Amino acid sequence: MSTLSLAVGRPTLADRLISRSILTDVMLVAGGAAFVGLLAQVAIPLWPVPITGQTLAVLLVGSTLGALRGVIAMAVYAVVGIAGVPWFSDASAGWQVVAGPTGGYIIGFIVAAGLTGWLAQRNWDRKVLGAFASFTAGTVITFAAGLPWLAASLGLTLEQTLQAGLYPFIVGGIIKALLAAGIIPLAWKLTSRPKP
Incomplete structure (x- = not known):
């Protein structure tokens, strides 16, 4: 017997913990978006700039939920932030954040979650080396989207x-x-x- 679900392909960590259904998918997507919003507010002082938990959360959400649910969670994160929930970094919100210099990174989160989720569905996340490669690729995707947007927005040279x-x-x-x-x-x- 098959259960209707947004999750497609091989099971991910979320599927290991919770059985697939539309209801659980909606809860996981909402939880993933909220998790990114929460970790975006966490800043750790580090030289030369502080790091936030935002990108870490994107990588974890993509890998845990899989490609489709990860992409949807990050799209929800972007749309709800545009709508006014102050959960982008530094508790910012609104269209001006996504249209501004850092908006490309937020768009990159959607693709990064999709890539890390796709790789997780191919078991890259089960061993440390494969997981590191997957998460590095997700990070590179975020910068690949964010840097051109930053340059165009501010008129910067390479x-x-x-x-x-x-x-x-x-x-x-x-x-x-x-x-x-x-x-x-x-x-x-x-x-x-x-289990014992």
Whole structure:
């Protein structure tokens, strides 16, 4: 017997914990969007710039929910933020955030969640090395969308764009990819253990 669900393809970590259905999909998507909004408010002081939990949350949501639900969760995050919920970084909200210099990163989150979710559905997230590669790819996608948007929005040269939008965030991006690569495979191990 088949249950109607937004989840397509191979099971992800969320499917390991909760059976697939439209209701659980809606709850997971809403929870994923809220999780990103919550972690976007967490800032850790680091040189040369503080890092937020926003990108880490995007990677975790994409990997946990899979490609389609991850994409929908990040689209919901963007739309609800545009509608006025102050859950973009620094509790910002509104169309001006997405239309502004950092809007490309928010659009990149949608694609990044899709990619990490797609890779998770191919079991890349079960081992640390594959998970790190997946999360690094998701981070690269975020920058690939964000940097041209930043340059066009502010009229920056290539070097100015890299100085403002990439170089200061490399260390934080690596740390987030490593954290996610530790969390998700560990979660798979913990959920795979037989119950006593």
